[in-house]
Amino acid sequence: MSRVIDGKAVAATVIDKVKASSADLQAAAGVKPGLAVIIVGDDPASHAYVGAKGRMAKECGFTSVQHTLPADTGQAELMALVATLNEDAAIHGILVQLPLPGHLDSDAVTQAVLPEKDVDGLHVVNAGKIATGDLDSGLLSCTPAGSMVLVREIHGKDLSGLNALVIGRSNLFGKPMALLLLAANATVTIAHSRTRDIAALARNADILVAAVGRPQMVKADWVKPGATIIDVGINRIDAPEKGEGKTRLVGDVAYDECAAVAGAITPVPGGVGPMTIAMLMANTVIAACRAAGRPAPAF
């Protein structure tokens, strides 16, 4: 039976470290980390996420500012708000909750955030720093950074000699995750919808990372015995066994059967999910430390 990687517990240790760093920064330099979140429109799921981020930021001892804009906000107005926050010395992290309403140019907004305040790690400069192996001066995209923390729980910092397979090649996750695994010395393969035989590649993977958004796609016979599985998918499926019209969350991995083969596996929910918000807090305190000219913690 495999080890279950408890993302909630690991995230809690990250948050503890963020709180300590935040308190240190305030004590030593009189600086309180500031996180500004911009949300446009009234999508309930987005508001739920933003609410959770704000509460966590306060729990970490940050100044938390939320800018809620109406759904018909124009591009110029949104860009002006970003510019104001870029110049605000009390704000160290700026997060624009995605997706934005369809009439807005998300990419232009994302790229307008100063790279040093881009706590989501979406700016091209931060992508370039990951791509060139500069993991110390930029800000890492939260979900891949959090997934790497979970990988380190099992394998430590040096993945030399291990084969990693990342299924999915998104800019948000798959590509930065592959580059982070590579920087940690893993031998990395990136598979995706155009890959011929993902199962065969998976069977060679000591670390298997799934991020495709297809419920329970990874089956037990894809898994190398003893492998570490990081399941980044969060899919809602029907759960008639819970009652009519009920649903439940599952990952991209068929958990029960794969857990029987793997050496370690992240559950869904409670695996990668809690790490994302924890790394957002980590990025914010890192950005605040750098802005104050003080050494930033590493996570």
Added chain:
Amino acid sequence: MSRVIDGKAVAATVIDKVKASSADLQAAAGVKPGLAVIIVGDDPASHAYVGAKGRMAKECGFTSVQHTLPADTGQAELMALVATLNEDAAIHGILVQLPLPGHLDSDAVTQAVLPEKDVDGLHVVNAGKIATGDLDSGLLSCTPAGSMVLVREIHGKDLSGLNALVIGRSNLFGKPMALLLLAANATVTIAHSRTRDIAALARNADILVAAVGRPQMVKADWVKPGATIIDVGINRIDAPEKGEGKTRLVGDVAYDECAAVAGAITPVPGGVGPMTIAMLMANTVIAACRAAGRPAPAF
């Protein structure tokens, strides 16, 4: 017997297209592409490279400017020259010949070049654009871009269903090459010095790219029959068969034995080498077209 991929011939077609684009730009907008090359010190090999680039630039109808600085040039002086060239509207491409003397901070100089004039494709913004799959607004690092042109000669633009292995993970070549192959829909594996069994990975590769700087490391029994081999290595080895003290150039691939198994292979010299300088010219005319607000050619 495999097809020999003639890099000289392909590079010549690239150069023809550059010449035509350069002439079009001058006719339509009165703009002549300008390439400035900075060289510090008097390393003979570097001067030979720079000389070749200058001659090629003139052949393409560019303004070619060479700044030769003494070996003891200071960082501030070098940065000031880059700043001047950044502001010079007649200069569309700036290339700082590497390596710089040891007392200079190469990375600071590289990152000081405006991304839109970074014809070597070394700026973090250009690395980030490759990493995020934005291949149309940035400038691609020359050797990977040229290698992709050679891959397209064999496989066309869409590498769906093909497995590619890149051996080597440098910022200059291995990582951008892997990302370009991925953007073309290949399933990509990146192997390196910490990889456990490169030979086994290689035997699964439809496209095998070697860039490690180890003479003739790739052997015939690593090669999947019919595979395409792109050999980026240029190593000088002793060639006693040519006479005492003689040397010759070889790649990272044991050419003769691998050519017998492969479907297509680049020779060394005459494979990837000529593509690098051709893509530098391509980047310069692309940068000039963009600066003039005109559509840039694609290569």
